[in-house]
Amino acid sequence: MKMLPTVLANLFSKAATRNYPFDVREPFATARGELINDIDRCIFCGTCARKCPSQCLTVGKEGTQGSWSLEFFACVGCGVCVDACPVNCLSQKPTHRPVATARAVITLTGKLPEKPAKKTETPATPAQ
Numbered sequence: 001m002k003m004l005p006t007v008l009a010n011l012f013s014k015a016a017t018r019n020y021p022f023d024v025r026e027p028f029a030t031a032r033g034e035l036i037n038d039i040d041r042c043i044f045c046g047t048c049a050r051k052c053p054s055q056c057l058t059v060g061k062e063g064t065q066g067s068w069s070l071e072f073f074a075c076v077g078c079g080v081c082v083d084a085c086p087v088n089c090l091s092q093k094p095t096h097r098p099v100a101t102a103r104a105v106i107t108l109t110g111k112l113p114e115k116p117a118k119k120t121e122t123p124a125t126p127a128q
């Protein structure tokens with residue numbers, strides 16, 4: 001009989017849980033979610049892969065093409081790679097990826113940036 005008030009209160013009150021994935025709450029303003037790479041700005045330096053604590057990123061260069069891969073299920077969403085990127089091509093959305101049924105690796109390819117031309121010294125012309 002001691003539990004009857006609690007049972008009745010829970011029976012006629014709103015549910016304490018959400019019906020996910022049908023009822024998704026808005027993310028917090030500072031939430032770190034899905035990792036995004038603007039591959040056109042990426043210089044494929046590999047700094048993000050070296051700094052990643054979960055080792056979920058791989059960066060490769062081959063000829064004039066570069067590849068950037070993310071093993072999504074290994075990523076912990078810490079944002080260290082975003083902070084380490086020298087050209088700020090990495091960012092994080094506040095929302096997470098949708099539910100997946102199989103492991104996936106996200107691979108992006110892009111063109112390696114042109115190396116700047118070496119400066120050649122021109123002979124100084126004598127003043128006249």
